Amino acid sequence: MQDDLKKLAAQAAIPYVKNCRILGIGTGSTVNHFIDLLAPLKHQFEGAVSSSEASTERLLALGIPVLDLNAVGTLDIYVDGADEINTNLELIKGGGGALTREKIIAAASKHFICIADHSKLVSRLGKFPLPVEVIPMARSYVARTISALGGQPVWRENFITDNGNVILDIHRLDILEPMKLENTLNNITGVVTTGLFANRSADTVLLASEQGTQTLTL
Numbered sequence: 727m728q729d730d731l732k733k734l735a736a737q738a739a740i741p742y743v744k745n746c747r748i749l750g751i752g753t754g755s756t757v758n759h760f761i762d763l764l765a766p767l768k769h770q771f772e773g774a775v776s777s778s779e780a781s782t783e784r785l786l787a788l789g790i791p792v793l794d795l796n797a798v799g800t801l802d803i804y805v806d807g808a809d810e811i812n813t814n815l816e817l818i819k820g821g822g823g824a825l826t827r828e829k830i831i832a833a834a835s836k837h838f839i840c841i842a843d844h845s846k847l848v849s850r851l852g853k854f855p856l857p858v859e860v861i862p863m864a865r866s867y868v869a870r871t872i873s874a875l876g877g878q879p880v881w882r883e884n885f886i887t888d889n890g891n892v893i894l895d896i897h898r899l900d901i902l903e904p905m906k907l908e909n910t911l912n913n914i915t916g917v918v919t920t921g922l923f924a925n926r927s928a929d930t931v932l933l934a935s936e937q938g939t940q941t942l943t944l
C-alpha cells in the first residue's frame with residue numbers, strides 16, 4: 727500500500743537526523759510520517775523550521791519546538807516529499823500548496839533529503855500539473871501569460887496558501903528543460919514561486935518500494 731511505502735521512506739530519513747541541530751520540515755502525508763517518527767528523538771536536536779501551518783501544528787502537538795527561519799542560521803537538513811522526481815533529482819512539488827515556504831527552506835538548508843514512494847519517480851517531469859503560487863490580483867494575467875507559453879493553467883479554487891495567495895496548476899507541460907522553465911515562470915510578474923525545484927534540486931532521494939528503500943544521489 728502506498729502509505730506504507732511513504733512511511734518506509736520516512737523511516738529511511740531518520741538516520742540523517744543524527745548530529746543535526748536544526749531541521750527543516752516539509753509538508754504532506756510522507757512528511758507527516760517523518761514528523762511522527764521524529765517525536766521520540768526530539769531531545770537530540772534544538773528544533774525545526776516548518777514549511778506550513780499544517781506541519782507546524784503537527785510538530786507542536788508532538789512537543790517539537792518550531793523555530794523562525796530568521797532566528798536561525800543555515801539548516802542542517804531539510805526533509806520533504808515530492809509529487810514527481812526525475813533522475814536528475816529535480817522535482818515537482820506543491821501538491822499540498824506549500825511550495826513557497828518549502829522552496830525557501832530548501833534554499834536555506836545544507837542537505838535536501840526528499841522522501842517518497844517509487845510511484846513519484848518519472849522519466850520526464852510534467853504529468854503532475856505544475857503548481858504556481860500567484861499574487862491574487864495577478865491570477866488572470868499570469869494565467870494568460872502561461873497559456874501563451876503552451877501550458878494550461880487551472881485555478882485551484884477555494885484554496886488560499888499560508889501566504890494568502892492563490893495557486894494555478896499548470897497542465898499539459900512536457901518539461902524538457904526544468905531549470906529554464908523554472909526561470910521563465912519565476913520571471914512572470916505576479917508569480918511568487920513555481921513548484922519546479924530544478925535550480926535547487928534534492929541532494930538525496932530516499933525512494934521506497936516493496937523491495938526496500940533505494941538511495942538516489944547525483
Ligand SMILES: O=C(CO)[C@H](O)[C@H](O)COP(=O)(O)O
Binds near residue numbers: 752755757809819824
Ligand atoms: O510538495 C508538497 C506539498 O506542498 C508535498 O511534498 C507533495 O505534495 C507530496 O505530498 P505527499 O507526501 O502527501 O505525497
